[in-house]
Amino acid sequence: MSPAWRRWVGSRDSLTLRLTEAGRPRPFQVQLLDQRTGTPRRDEAQALALPPGRQAWLREVALCLGESPWVVARSVAPLEGLPAHDLEHLGERSLGSWLFRQPDLERGEIEVTRAPAGFHPDRGPWGRRSVFRHGDFRVLVQEWFLDAMADDLGLPSR
Numbered sequence: 001m002s003p004a005w006r007r008w009v010g011s012r013d014s015l016t017l018r019l020t021e022a023g024r025p026r027p028f029q030v031q032l033l034d035q036r037t038g039t040p041r042r043d044e045a046q047a048l049a050l051p052p053g054r055q056a057w058l059r060e061v062a063l064c065l066g067e068s069p070w071v072v073a074r075s076v077a078p079l080e081g082l083p084a085h086d087l088e089h090l091g092e093r094s095l096g097s098w099l100f101r102q103p104d105l106e107r108g109e110i111e112v113t114r115a116p117a118g119f120h121p122d123r124g125p126w127g128r129r130s131v132f133r134h135g136d137f138r139v140l141v142q143e144w145f146l147d148a149m150a151d152d153l154g155l156p157s158r
C-alpha cells in the first residue's frame, strides 16, 4: 500500500472530518442509500460476535464531495443495545458526527481489503473495516475508498 493511501486507510480519527477538509471547497454530504433492519453477511456477523441469521441494524451511505461519491460505507450494529433514538433518525448526518461525540469511544483494529463493496457499483483500490465500541454498544463500520477520490486527490492507484 502506498504511503499516501496508508494515511487514509490507517486513519483512526473521523473520516468525515478528513474528507471534509480534503474536499474543500466542495461541500461534503452523506447520501443515504439504505437503512433498515436486516440479516448481516456472515463475515459481518462474525466481526460482531452475532449468531448467524440474527437481525441487525444496517446502514449504507455514499460520502460525497459535491456530486462525486468518494467513499461508500456499510455499517452494521446489533439491535440489542442499539441507541435507536440517536441512530434511527440519523438520516444524512454522518454516523461519525455521532460516534466521535461519544465519551469512552473505542476503535478496534482496522482490517484492510481489496474486495469491492458489493452494494454499490463504483470501484476503488481499498476497503477497510473496524468495530467501534461505546459502553455495551458496538458497530462494525466498513468503508470503501473509490477511484473518484483517487482521481480527485491525485492519489496512486493502490
Ligand SMILES: C=C(O[C@@H]1C=C(C(=O)O)C=C[C@H]1O)C(=O)O
Pocket: 013, 014, 015, 016, 017, 030, 059, 060, 061, 063, 071, 073, 074, 075, 093, 094, 095, 096, 097, 099, 141, 142, 143
Ligand atoms: C465513522 C464515521 O462515519 C462515517 C459516516 C458514515 C455514515 O454516515 O453512515 C459511515 C461511515 C463513516 O465513513 C467517520 O466519520 O469516521
